[in-house]
Amino acid sequence: MRGNATDAECKLWQRLRAGQLNGLKFRRQHPIPPYIVDFFCGDAGLAIELDGSQHGDEADAARTRFLESKGLRVLRFWDNDVLLNTDAVLEAMLNAVGDRTLTPPPLPAGEGL
Template identity: 50%
Template structure:
């Protein structure tokens, strides 16, 4: 049986590009602070695909996924989708950290510190 590629699947390439060009305000705000190895020398990618999902930010060296949740994440269908996605990612050995958009804007230093706290915790 052929094993499916886990990262950067070809069928999601077009959507990843579109999402990278159209970041939400919160994603752009956080990206300015984590791109180009600004956060403890770690390299992050934005709108990275893992399996069938596209995550907001991914740090390969830490197997760390960062997701930003907007107001629409209060919808029960979105919450179910997020739950299933998180379970899939955790089942593959990734750690998932979630922040609400408003927290990113109001407490960016705390957000960055919480992300740093997840460094060097992978097995």
């Protein structure tokens, strides 16, 4: 599937590869059976999907629900947004990672050790 990447996938990959986005490691065309997500950052629990004219709302919604049930945050961007507003897409991705709690909140008083 990498050989058949869309222009938007190629453009975004050039900005994500080799930890260019805040040191985050992304994989492209990453399997999360039964699906393959366009881009995946395991450390951030983030799946990125690029949508073009071939996507259907119901199928995309089911796919998103499945991925979220696996504890992943799913961001969807239109191909045109990636091609025309790449920096805004990257900023949205950074904001999503920044919103994610990486450490558990403290336990209420009287619980734990």
